[in-house]
Amino acid sequence: MKKMKRSSRLVDMTQYLLSRPHTLIPLTTFAEQYRAAKSSISEDLAIIKEVFTSEGLGELITVTGAAGGVKYIPRAPKQQSLAFIQRICAMLGQSERILPGGYLYITDLLGEPSIMQEVGRMFASAFADRELDVVMTVETKGIPIAYATASYLNIPVVIVRRDNKVTEGSAVSINYVSGSSKRIQTMSLARRALSEEAKVLIIDDFMKAGGTIQGMMDLLKEFRATVQGVGVFVESEVPNKEEQLISDYVSLAKIAKIDQKEKRIEVLPGNYFEMEG
Amino acid sequence: MKKMKRSSRLVDMTQYLLSRPHTLIPLTTFAEQYRAAKSSISEDLAIIKEVFTSEGLGELITVTGAAGGVKYIPRAPKQQSLAFIQRICAMLGQSERILPGGYLYITDLLGEPSIMQEVGRMFASAFADRELDVVMTVETKGIPIAYATASYLNIPVVIVRRDNKVTEGSAVSINYVSGSSKRIQTMSLARRALSEEAKVLIIDDFMKAGGTIQGMMDLLKEFRATVQGVGVFVESEVPNKEEQLISDYVSLAKIAKIDQKEKRIEVLPGNYFEMEG
Numbered sequence: 328m329k330k331m332k333r334s335s336r337l338v339d340m341t342q343y344l345l346s347r348p349h350t351l352i353p354l355t356t357f358a359e360q361y362r363a364a365k366s367s368i369s370e371d372l373a374i375i376k377e378v379f380t381s382e383g384l385g386e387l388i389t390v391t392g393a394a395g396g397v398k399y400i401p402r403a404p405k406q407q408s409l410a411f412i413q414r415i416c417a418m419l420g421q422s423e424r425i426l427p428g429g430y431l432y433i434t435d436l437l438g439e440p441s442i443m444q445e446v447g448r449m450f451a452s453a454f455a456d457r458e459l460d461v462v463m464t465v466e467t468k469g470i471p472i473a474y475a476t477a478s479y480l481n482i483p484v485v486i487v488r489r490d491n492k493v494t495e496g497s498a499v500s501i502n503y504v505s506g507s508s509k510r511i512q513t514m515s516l517a518r519r520a521l522s523e524e525a526k527v528l529i530i531d532d533f534m535k536a537g538g539t540i541q542g543m544m545d546l547l548k549e550f551r552a553t554v555q556g557v558g559v560f561v562e563s564e565v566p567n568k569e570e571q572l573i574s575d576y577v578s579l580a581k582i583a584k585i586d587q588k589e590k591r592i593e594v595l596p597g598n599y600f601e602m603e604g
Numbered sequence: 605m606k607k608m609k610r611s612s613r614l615v616d617m618t619q620y621l622l623s624r625p626h627t628l629i630p631l632t633t634f635a636e637q638y639r640a641a642k643s644s645i646s647e648d649l650a651i652i653k654e655v656f657t658s659e660g661l662g663e664l665i666t667v668t669g670a671a672g673g674v675k676y677i678p679r680a681p682k683q684q685s686l687a688f689i690q691r692i693c694a695m696l697g698q699s700e701r702i703l704p705g706g707y708l709y710i711t712d713l714l715g716e717p718s719i720m721q722e723v724g725r726m727f728a729s730a731f732a733d734r735e736l737d738v739v740m741t742v743e744t745k746g747i748p749i750a751y752a753t754a755s756y757l758n759i760p761v762v763i764v765r766r767d768n769k770v771t772e773g774s775a776v777s778i779n780y781v782s783g784s785s786k787r788i789q790t791m792s793l794a795r796r797a798l799s800e801e802a803k804v805l806i807i808d809d810f811m812k813a814g815g816t817i818q819g820m821m822d823l824l825k826e827f828r829a830t831v832q833g834v835g836v837f838v839e840s841e842v843p844n845k846e847e848q849l850i851s852d853y854v855s856l857a858k859i860a861k862i863d864q865k866e867k868r869i870e871v872l873p874g875n876y877f878e879m880e881g
Contacts, residue, residue, distance in 0.1 A: 334610065334611065334614055337614045337618075338618045338652050339659055341614075341615045341619055342619075342622060342661060345619060345622065346721075374615060378608075378619075379615075382616055382619070384619060426771065426772075427773075432773055434771075434772060434797060435760075438760040438762060438763070440751055440755035440758075440761065441755075441758075444755065466743060466744045467744060467747070468771075470748065471761070474717055474748050475751075481717075481718075483717070485715060486711075486744065494703065494707045495703075495709070517709075519712070
């Protein structure tokens, strides 16, 4: 690596840190890479830290001592996120999204990588301080949200299948009752997909009574894994609170009302915005 | 926005450009945002451009004139990518990956966001100069690769379903014959998921004879869409070349041989590395 000027170093360190969230980078890594004094690197990091904070990108945490270094923790500032979610709520409130059966078409939003990244950053921010090994979701629509979240947390993704594929090897299957349709369904996870006692963050695109998420939790028991958190992009309010199977979760948006006859939907920001911090 | 020093500006412009690939950003946007002269912004961009080039992140293209600005085009330098794919090939060559039926377990690699991002960057680099509206894949395992590719190309993702879900609205379905299993299967795409005459990049995790990809191409005809390119992460060599349904595609890795009895697999870099540039 050739010696770089401060201006070039700042560009390279910025991209290096952004692409390695939740990773402790020793100052010597930078010092050696740029052939610069540690004191210069510290000054660079102070500049980057200030911009990351003021632009709402997240924190740069400096760990001192022999095993020290710097760590980038992505954060989503509440006010920025609220403005973003209000735009999402307005889009979700379009009457042409109502499908037969009272379902809501959200696939187009899930197809936009930039929306997924913002959603992932919010979940990564909400669960930044939990000890996590893996993000889990069930196919299909939760997958992009799970990956976006996992990339900001720098941990792998595990996908629960609705069938049992030959390309996954031996798997553990369970039956569960989908809360809204009341039908018995199957989900399965490859034995080798998850190590025993893994610490899991469950992410999904949609939750009503929570039957699917309860199913994932039951499946995780078979792996003696523990659920450290649950995040859903959109929740739909359940008229009868007793029907709700999951109580501890983070939602980004909430369908308060769907009137199929009048073609009216009311979507509000989720409980994420009631959380502290 | 408060006035920023060059050092802070460089940090912020770097993150701004990285998060908006393939997007023309007028110099006035930066000049107004930082309350700086356009000449200073041009100097900043020259510094960023040099680092992006030397670090193999991609190009900064400057468009002059009234409608001018700067555009970040992610690129994956061939030599860097080859080193990466050789590591992937070594992982894929582990004998414990062989599943009954001669399938190969690759789900763990697909679960690593950092691997997916590198794979996505390679596809985005290979197809950077095509005119594209959307990345398409079929559920489930191609999804993370499709999103990673789409985020570097800054276009949306469309997911073909293997069933016909109520939450997608009216859909177009076709039957196709999976090349390897010779079974008739169904795939469907929501009517509203794709606009007519869209320009499509097809991405998938695995291809043998190409039946699934041929199915996607047939489905696209129903939307009068055109296929601008096909990218597969891993291809498996077909013993009889006449069985191959797809000839124009980009692969990153190639399974040259699976010996189920001897538990030996040979995996080589794909045809991506035979391409120019």
